[in-house]
Amino acid sequence: MPEQLSFDLPVREALGRDDFxxxxxxxxxxxxxxxxQGWPARKLLLIGPEDAGKTHLAHVWAVLSGARIIAARDLAGADIPxxxxxxxxxEDCDSIAGDPDAEEALFHLHNLALAEGRSILMTASRPPRDWNLTLPDLASRMQGTPATILREPDDALLAAVLMKLMQDRQLSPTPNTIPYLVRRIDRSFAAAREVVAGLDALALETKSPITRHLATKLLDK
Known part of the structure; x- marks a missing residue:
């Protein structure tokens, strides 16, 4: 069979439960x-590093619950009721620290939604104690929210993340490429995203398929 070359195709991130x-x-x-449906106080804080899958799980939960997804930074000026x-x-609740309008909006939305019997999933890259919120009442609400953590990937998860990132870019690596990358790159989601983006660009530049040889060429630069 002829080798499959890489083409400049759009990135379509798969966000279904079966893709996680x-x-x-x-x-x-x-x-x-x-x-x-069994969350204590009907709320949960999902904490994890960049690219750990917080947005993916937020979309999974939205399908399960019928929830609306909104970025915390867009709450200022939004119709809170x-x-x-x-x-x-x-999403990204820790990104609004120091923005008084966004902090105030999140505080009121948190209280009103729970009073209305709704459930809230919040995502962040750090625990609330490290957000540096300026609104004390919001800080206390966030620190009192039950949390679950997405940890840095083990080998199996790193391999799956690399494969998913390639599928999102419509790339088809040779069978020995993913195991090779798992052994070579840092065990982090950020490293996985960086190396897949690099392979995509290098494959386009050299008009080459995604192979272990191409991965070596990228990593040994």
Whole structure:
């Protein structure tokens, strides 16, 4: 068979439940998402590093619960009473620290949505104690929210993440490419995303398929 070359195709991120690989690094978080109707106080904080799958799980939960997904930074000026009428996934809550309007909006939305009997999933890259919130009442609400953690990947999860990132870019690596990358790159989600983007660019530049040889060429630069 002829080798498959790489083409400049759009990135389409797969965000369904079947696209999320479960390993010991994330099994607790997945169980919490799937068992969302049993959350204490009807809220959960999902914490994990960049590219760990927080947005993916937020979309999974939105399908399960019918929730609306909104970025925390977009809350300032939003119609808070209207938002509070549905379950909510609020992303990157730690990004609004120091923005008084966004902090105030999140505080009121949190209280109103729970009072309306809705559930709230919030995502962040760090625990609330490290957010440096300036609104004390919001800080206390966040620190009192039950949390689950997405941890850095083990080998099996890293391999699955690399494969998913390549599929999102419509890339088809040779069978020995993924195991080779797992042995060579840092065990982090950020490293996986960086190396797949690099391979995509190098494959386009050299008009080459995604192979172990191409991976070596990239990593040994």
């Amino acid at each position: 690989f479960v390993s010991p690094a994330n099994a607790e978080a997945v169980a919490m998402i799937e068992g969302w 209207a938002l509070a009428q549905t379950h909510l996934a609020i």
